[in-house]
Amino acid sequence: MTTNKLQSTDAIVVGGGPVGSYTALNLSKLGVRTTVFEEHPQIGLPSHCAGHISIHSLKAMGLYPLPAGIIENNFSTANFYSPAGSKFSLHLSCPVTTALNRARFDQYLAKLAEEAGAEFVLGSRVQSLIIKEGYVKGVNAINSDSNQQINSKIVIDTEGISSRLLRQTGLTPLKPSGIVYAIETEMEKVENLDLDAVEVYFGKSYAPGFYGWVIPRPDGSAKVGLATNHGNPRQYLNRLMTKHPVASKQLAKAKITSIGYHAITLAGPIPQSYMNGFLAAGDCASQVKSTTGGGVIFGLKAAKEAAEVASKALKAGDVSSRVLSEYQKRCESLFKFDTKVMLKLRQFVDSLSDERLDEMLRICGKLGVADALRDVNEIDFQGKMLLNAATKPAMIAALGYFSLLYLSANP
Numbered sequence: 330m331t332t333n334k335l336q337s338t339d340a341i342v343v344g345g346g347p348v349g350s351y352t353a354l355n356l357s358k359l360g361v362r363t364t365v366f367e368e369h370p371q372i373g374l375p376s377h378c379a380g381h382i383s384i385h386s387l388k389a390m391g392l393y394p395l396p397a398g399i400i401e402n403n404f405s406t407a408n409f410y411s412p413a414g415s416k417f418s419l420h421l422s423c424p425v426t427t428a429l430n431r432a433r434f435d436q437y438l439a440k441l442a443e444e445a446g447a448e449f450v451l452g453s454r455v456q457s458l459i460i461k462e463g464y465v466k467g468v469n470a471i472n473s474d475s476n477q478q479i480n481s482k483i484v485i486d487t488e489g490i491s492s493r494l495l496r497q498t499g500l501t502p503l504k505p506s507g508i509v510y511a512i513e514t515e516m517e518k519v520e521n522l523d524l525d526a527v528e529v530y531f532g533k534s535y536a537p538g539f540y541g542w543v544i545p546r547p548d549g550s551a552k553v554g555l556a557t558n559h560g561n562p563r564q565y566l567n568r569l570m571t572k573h574p575v576a577s578k579q580l581a582k583a584k585i586t587s588i589g590y591h592a593i594t595l596a597g598p599i600p601q602s603y604m605n606g607f608l609a610a611g612d613c614a615s616q617v618k619s620t621t622g623g624g625v626i627f628g629l630k631a632a633k634e635a636a637e638v639a640s641k642a643l644k645a646g647d648v649s650s651r652v653l654s655e656y657q658k659r660c661e662s663l664f665k666f667d668t669k670v671m672l673k674l675r676q677f678v679d680s681l682s683d684e685r686l687d688e689m690l691r692i693c694g695k696l697g698v699a700d701a702l703r704d705v706n707e708i709d710f711q712g713k714m715l716l717n718a719a720t721k722p723a724m725i726a727a728l729g730y731f732s733l734l735y736l737s738a739n740p
């Protein structure tokens with residue numbers, strides 16, 4: 330990939346993350362001349378993501394299996410722990426999730442996009458959008474030796490959670506109250522690893538507003554992190570590693586080999602993600618699961634819709650917001666129901682005290698919720714997943730119990 334001195338193109342994609350590259354791949358396949366601007370000199374680095382993704386969704390997009398070296402592990406089990414150490418285990422009938430090496434995954438998507446015809450301009454930061462007569466008409470980009478003004482017929486913003494350019498458009502930005510701050514580490518010498526299981530640690534005393542995670546690799550190392558809605562994530566991680574009745578047994582002697590910080594947006598998609606000559610996809614449009622903070626799958630799905638709608642608009646010679654609003658409609662029909670349910674679930678879990686969380690995990694175990702969910706293979710669309718499972722007696726009992734718990738926590 331080389332730096333180009335181009336002055337105009339049909340579509341500009343801002344950001345070479347997974348959503349940007351997948352947008353560029355789909356645009357290029359549809360014959361749209363596309364240029365991606367990425368501020369870092371290399372795609373995928375620095376990496377800020379655990380890369381825990383649903384296999385079913387990757388398959389549905391034709392992205393599974395992946396080339397060697399990208400997949401680190403597959404999982405059929407998730408263990409959920411309360412702050413007091415109560416455990417609820419979900420053993421699914423086959424591996425349902427995979428842990429990706431995110432840097433390699435991002436590089437793979439960028440390579441596919443480049444092979445399909447997209448141009449990548451690396452080490453080039455988009456400083457601002459060019460907006461004339463109410464239309465986005467290109468970008469101002471800066472790299473180490475020059476400033477460039479590049480015109481385009483449409484700009485697709487996939488800049489991630491910073492969402493600086495989105496704010497320039499005047500569209501409703503991400504909700505600060507929905508943002509949690511994450512620490513993501515790689516650790517060696519983690520003990521008692523169950524290689525088939527992702528470990529999830531809940532509780533206000535360890536990860537207020539989110540949870541902690543341990544994602545094992547076959548070599549005995551693990552990705553370990555947590556996010557919080559207040560306080561210092563590093564201090565919370567120290568506490569999880571040394572004080573949690575279960576996590577401390579795994580992590581107290583572990584060695585941190587890399588460490589990074591990044592934010593996660595949990596408030597659900599922004600109300601409008603288009604304007605004249607402009608679409609937003611991925612984290613910058615908050616297309617992220619409020620329950621888990623997972624944004625790769627919804628972002629990729631939105632990227633495909635963005636590319637199709639943009640291509641159609643370019644062919645019709647009309648990139649007005651009236652035409653581009655089709656993107657919003659498509660995204661809403663794909664995941665509006667699920668994102669609403671997941672936001673409610675997030676608010677529900679956040680409203681529970683540590684004691685209530687402990688009780689909830691114990692009762693889920695007693696009611697047989699794990700058996701009722703055993704055959705689940707789709708974990709992204711959690712609203713539809715719950716609807717499907719709600720016919721089972723254990724789930725009816727559990728949902729009744731959750732409702733009571735919710736009402737008692739939110740009188």
Ligand SMILES: Cc1cc2nc3c(=O)[nH]c(=O)nc-3n(C[C@H](O)[C@H](O)[C@H](O)COP(=O)(O)OP(=O)(O)OC[C@H]3O[C@@H](n4cnc5c(N)ncnc54)[C@H](O)[C@@H]3O)c2cc1C
Binds near residue numbers: 346347369490511624
């Ligand atoms: C600690 C942590 C763990 C996570 N774990 C998971 C997980 O297990 N599974 C999951 O599905 N999701 C996870 N996520 C969320 C996931 O990382 C994001 O949803 C996903 O990366 C969104 O992709 P994106 O392309 O929209 O944004 P990003 O991946 O953030 O990519 C944006 C790109 O744009 C570039 N950029 C930004 N501004 C500019 C600019 N002005 N000019 C040029 N380039 C620019 C950036 O350098 C970056 O490369 C996690 C997030 C965090 C923080």
